[in-house]
Amino acid sequence: MFLNSAPKPLVELPVGHTARVAAVTGPGRAVRLRLRVLGLRPGARLKLLGRGPGGPVLVEIDGCRLALGQGVARRILVVPETEESETQ
Amino acid sequence: MRVALVGQPNSGKSTLFNALVGLRAVASNFPGTTVEILRGRAALAGKPVEIVDLPGIYSLAAQDPAERVARDFLLSEKPDLIINVIDASALPRSFTLTLELMELGIPMVVVLNMADEAEHKGIHIDKDKLEQTLGVPVVFTVASRGIGLRDLIAALAQARVPSPPRYSEFLEELLGKLGAAAQEKPHLRAFPARYAALTLLAEGGTWPEEVREELASRDPAELLADERFAVAGRIFREVAQVTRARVGIRERLDDVLMHPLLGYLFLVLALFLLFFLTFRVGSALEGLLMPSLESLATRWAEVLGESLAGRVLAGALDGLLAGIGIALPYLVPFFVLLALLEDVGYLPRVGFLLDGLMHRLGLHGKSVIPLLLGYGCSVPAVLATRILEDERDRFVSSVLAVLIPCAARTVVIFGLAGRFLGPGVALALYAGNLLVVAAGATLLARVFPAAGPGLILEIPPYRLPTLRTTLGKTWLRLRGFVKVAWPLLVLSSLVLALFQTLGWERVLNLLARPITWPLGLPPEAGVPLLFGILRKELALLLLGQALGTEDFAAALTPTQMLVFTVFTLFYIPCVATLAVLGREVGWRRTGLVLLATTGLALLLGAFARLLAWAAL
Numbered sequence: 001m002f003l004n005s006a007p008k009p010l011v012e013l014p015v016g017h018t019a020r021v022a023a024v025t026g027p028g029r030a031v032r033l034r035l036r037v038l039g040l041r042p043g044a045r046l047k048l049l050g051r052g053p054g055g056p057v058l059v060e061i062d063g064c065r066l067a068l069g070q071g072v073a074r075r076i077l078v079v080p081e082t083e084e085s086e087t088q
Numbered sequence: 089m090r091v092a093l094v095g096q097p098n099s100g101k102s103t104l105f106n107a108l109v110g111l112r113a114v115a116s117n118f119p120g121t122t123v124e125i126l127r128g129r130a131a132l133a134g135k136p137v138e139i140v141d142l143p144g145i146y147s148l149a150a151q152d153p154a155e156r157v158a159r160d161f162l163l164s165e166k167p168d169l170i171i172n173v174i175d176a177s178a179l180p181r182s183f184t185l186t187l188e189l190m191e192l193g194i195p196m197v198v199v200l201n202m203a204d205e206a207e208h209k210g211i212h213i214d215k216d217k218l219e220q221t222l223g224v225p226v227v228f229t230v231a232s233r234g235i236g237l238r239d240l241i242a243a244l245a246q247a248r249v250p251s252p253p254r255y256s257e258f259l260e261e262l263l264g265k266l267g268a269a270a271q272e273k274p275h276l277r278a279f280p281a282r283y284a285a286l287t288l289l290a291e292g293g294t295w296p297e298e299v300r301e302e303l304a305s306r307d308p309a310e311l312l313a314d315e316r317f318a319v320a321g322r323i324f325r326e327v328a329q330v331t332r333a334r335v336g337i338r339e340r341l342d343d344v345l346m347h348p349l350l351g352y353l354f355l356v357l358a359l360f361l362l363f364f365l366t367f368r369v370g371s372a373l374e375g376l377l378m379p380s381l382e383s384l385a386t387r388w389a390e391v392l393g394e395s396l397a398g399r400v401l402a403g404a405l406d407g408l409l410a411g412i413g414i415a416l417p418y419l420v421p422f423f424v425l426l427a428l429l430e431d432v433g434y435l436p437r438v439g440f441l442l443d444g445l446m447h448r449l450g451l452h453g454k455s456v457i458p459l460l461l462g463y464g465c466s467v468p469a470v471l472a473t474r475i476l477e478d479e480r481d482r483f484v485s486s487v488l489a490v491l492i493p494c495a496a497r498t499v500v501i502f503g504l505a506g507r508f509l510g511p512g513v514a515l516a517l518y519a520g521n522l523l524v525v526a527a528g529a530t531l532l533a534r535v536f537p538a539a540g541p542g543l544i545l546e547i548p549p550y551r552l553p554t555l556r557t558t559l560g561k562t563w564l565r566l567r568g569f570v571k572v573a574w575p576l577l578v579l580s581s582l583v584l585a586l587f588q589t590l591g592w593e594r595v596l597n598l599l600a601r602p603i604t605w606p607l608g609l610p611p612e613a614g615v616p617l618l619f620g621i622l623r624k625e626l627a628l629l630l631l632g633q634a635l636g637t638e639d640f641a642a643a644l645t646p647t648q649m650l651v652f653t654v655f656t657l658f659y660i661p662c663v664a665t666l667a668v669l670g671r672e673v674g675w676r677r678t679g680l681v682l683l684a685t686t687g688l689a690l691l692l693g694a695f696a697r698l699l700a701w702a703a704l
Contacts, residue, residue, distance in 0.1 A: 028541050037147040037313050051348070052346065052443055053351075053352065053441065056440055058346060064546060067545045
């Protein structure tokens with residue numbers, strides 16, 4: 001299902017696009033776990049709702065909205081979904 | 089019987105707590121409002137019950153100090169019953185905590201709160217099916233409007249110990265292999281065998297060899313989180329029907345309020361309105377009250393006469409009147425407006441908007457929440473730093489929150505600078521204060537380099553505040569003033585009057601001269617500033633008594649009024665703040681804060697004097 005595109009950092013996802021979480025990378029087990037319990041687990045579907053001044057992103061996951069700082073968003077790798085899968 | 093309210097942040101535990109035991113807890117619309125354990129008593133279905141409101145936790149694997157407080161309570165004090173409060177609109181995620189709680193072997197009731205919000209989002213839950221699946225009673229509530237409370241009370245009698253959830257074969261096998269090892273750990277012996285095995289798995293370290301091999305490089309805590317999400321998702325699909333969410337104005341609001349440009353404009357506007365409205369309403373009320381209160385005070389003084397007892401008593405009454413005439417007019421509108429901002433859910437949005445800016449200051453967006461709460465009172469602001477994950481961020485945010493003018497200082501800013509120098513000066517003081525806070529953050533970032541992970545913050549839906557919750561919270565905070573500050577004010581006035589009559593205040597004023605003299609303040613300002621350490625508004629209220637008039641313009645020059653306000657704004661935090669600061673960041677650091685704020689206040693006071701001299 002992830003064949004059509006390679007994972008890229010969440011910060012690079014365009015606003016309004018959906019993607020699936022591939023991995024949360026980087027040091028700091030506490031951060032990885034916090035993101036995990038908030039639903040950012042491999043395979044989870046998220047949508048980038050907006051970008052704030054200076055880098056934070058606003059994402060929607062499982063019907064909840066999360067604000068993530070730029071440093072955090074850079075560590076989340078996502079696989080963008082193609083336009084077709086969005087309309088399904 | 090002891091009942092604990094347990095749930096993920098912002099699921100409405102405090103609102104439910106207030107509905108059950110009466111108005112006791114501050115409830116707001118942002119994750120992390122409650123950072124302490126609150127206990128209340130109620131008679132439910134004729135039986136006396138102790139109800140405990142805990143800070144919200146996403147998982148029992150606690151990460152910030154607020155979460156740790158809740159987890160430690162659950163595991164060490166073992167409540168007799170758990171009310172698991174779930175934000176029904178935040179499913180399936182909220183179920184993951186439910187699954188963890190089901191391992192504890194404690195009778196449970198599940199509350200699906202904000203049921204109206206869930207329907208709005210198109211989530212329809214089959215209550216009977218969920219009861220069957222979880223094996224515990226399930227109740228729908230809308231705690232903010234008191235809906236479903238009677239069902240909840242009735243359900244408490246039906247509470248049952250749920251059977252633990254079943255995970256994947258892989259995990260179940262691991263748990264089986266860990267069972268014996270877990271029972272050997274002294275700190276796990278008190279728990280059900282399965283929970284002990286789960287904890288040992290999550291803690292890591294001393295697993296049997298075969299478990300170590302099977303896990304290989306997988307992080308057991310991540311594995312557990314994923315397994316719980318899998319089960320939570322399955323339960324959700326079984327019991328919920330999801331239809332199209334209604335998209336209304338609330339969903340569109342963030343397009344403007346969190347917009348990179350419009351969001352900033354609105355933020356400035358909102359803060360301006362907060363202070364401007366407080367000042368307009370406050371000065372109108374003060375103008376209405378002051379004349380009649382002053383004539384009352386004059387008449388009292390005449391009646392009580394010139395004897396020692398008479399003058400001391402008149403002083404106490406002056407204190408009482410100053411509390412009504414100067415403090416309350418500004419406090420009431422300010423607390424109402426602040427409560428509105430909190431209850432709508434605006435604070436986390438500000439955290440998002442200012443995240444970039446805060447990063448430049450060595451913090452991140454979440455610190456905005458304690459800082460904004462600082463405008464209300466420094467004590468809860470310092471406590472609110474517990475929602476920050478990083479120890480360094482907590483310390484820096486605590487220090488900065490103390491510099492933010494609290495409601496008591498707002499009384500001084502508006503009652504002195506605003507009233508006699510003009511609202512423009514008051515607003516300039518707020519703006520200048522923010523610059524000082526930013527400079528302080530920059531300085532602290534040099535001494536304590538930032539290493540925090542960055543912003544991770546849930547943004548809750550906007551909620552229309554109800555009259556009951558907003559006024560209730562305003563009253564809770566005002567009560568703090570009426571119950572603590574008022575008696576203190578009366579007592580301080582009484583003491584000051586006694587000192588004045590005996591001539592002792594001159595000694596204290598002399599002691600404070602090293603501060604009042606360089607600032608160009610009259611010696612009489614010394615005692616009020618000393619009392620101001622007890623509570624900041626005392627500085628202004630007692631200044632009136634020390635000078636013998638509430639018409640400060642008649643006794644002080646504009647420069648002196650400005651300098652007095654600036655000094656009061658920054659010098660030593662009040663004793664309540666010092667106490668909580670000592671507890672949260674340590675006494676040595678609190679001592680440093682005390683010295684630094686006094687130095688800062690002297691410096692800025694002198695700067696204000698220079699500025700006024702240059703301007704005139």
